[in-house]
Amino acid sequence: xxxxxxxxxxxxxxxxxxxxxxxxxxxxxxxxxxxxxxxxxxxxxxxxxxxxxxxxxxxxxxxxxxxxxxxxxxxxxxxxxxxxxxxxxxxxxxxxxxxxxxxxxxxxxxxxxxxxxxxxxxxxxxxxxxxxxxxxxxxxxxxxxxxxxxxxxxxxxxxxxxxxxxxxxxxxxxxxxxxxxxxxxxxxxxxxxxxxxxxxx
Numbered sequence: 001x002x003x004x005x006x007x008x009x010x011x012x013x014x015x016x017x018x019x020x021x022x023x024x025x026x027x028x029x030x031x032x033x034x035x036x037x038x039x040x041x042x043x044x045x046x047x048x049x050x051x052x053x054x055x056x057x058x059x060x061x062x063x064x065x066x067x068x069x070x071x072x073x074x075x076x077x078x079x080x081x082x083x084x085x086x087x088x089x090x091x092x093x094x095x096x097x098x099x100x101x102x103x104x105x106x107x108x109x110x111x112x113x114x115x116x117x118x119x120x121x122x123x124x125x126x127x128x129x130x131x132x133x134x135x136x137x138x139x140x141x142x143x144x145x146x147x148x149x150x151x152x153x154x155x156x157x158x159x160x161x162x163x164x165x166x167x168x169x170x171x172x173x174x175x176x177x178x179x180x181x182x183x184x185x186x187x188x189x190x191x192x193x194x195x196x197x198x199x200x201x
Contacts, residue, residue: 100136101166103177108162111155115195117163117174129174131163131195137176139197148179148197157194160184 107129109119115131137148141155155161160182165174179197 100177101175103164103166105163105165105167105171105174108160108182110157111159111161111194112157113194115155115197117161127171129163129172131165131174131176131179132168133176133197137197138178140178140180142181142183145178148176151197154193155181155195155197157192159194 107117107119109117112118112128115133116128117131118126118128121127133148135147135149138145139148139151140146141151141153162180162182163174163176164178164180165176167173168175
């Protein structure tokens with residue numbers, strides 16, 4: 001059957017566009033998302049560590065650069081050294097050239113006035129010798145050995161002691177190397193201070 005020339009052409013159905021299945025839509029895999037967040041967190045951590053490190057380095061530089069200052073009553077600030085100063089000892093230290101002599105004198109006796117040793121020998125019941133203390137002299141007063149120049153106590157008259165020393169010019173003068181206080185239950189103090197080892201220099 002032929003169409004009439006006066007009849008309008010029949011409408012053509014619209015072209016249907018392909019529909020995308022929601023399940024087939026492109027998406028990012030979980031592995032890629034996890035990798036992306038790991039990179040972001042790593043970058044943030046690097047920035048944080050770098051900032052903290054730079055801050056502490058700057059503070060350390062400032063502490064080394066700025067000297068210690070103190071404010072005095074006058075209102076003026078003066079710079080003080082950061083290292084503590086060592087207070088000198090009130091007692092002189094032994095001289096490095098000081099040589100301890102070889103002992104050639106050893107006697108036991110009692111302390112009498114003016115740092116003298118009263119002792120006995122066969123045929124001579126009452127002999128005295130002046131004790132001369134040096135920077136190398138050591139004293140043992142029952143509390144351990146220490147330099148005699150640091151002894152703060154005195155020896156009372158009559159105390160029994162042992163003297164080891166060097167004869168200076170005669171048995172009347174003795175350079176003390178070591179003074180040892182002897183325990184003697186029969187000792188009775190005569191009275192008074194007879195010798196200050198720390199003042200015998």
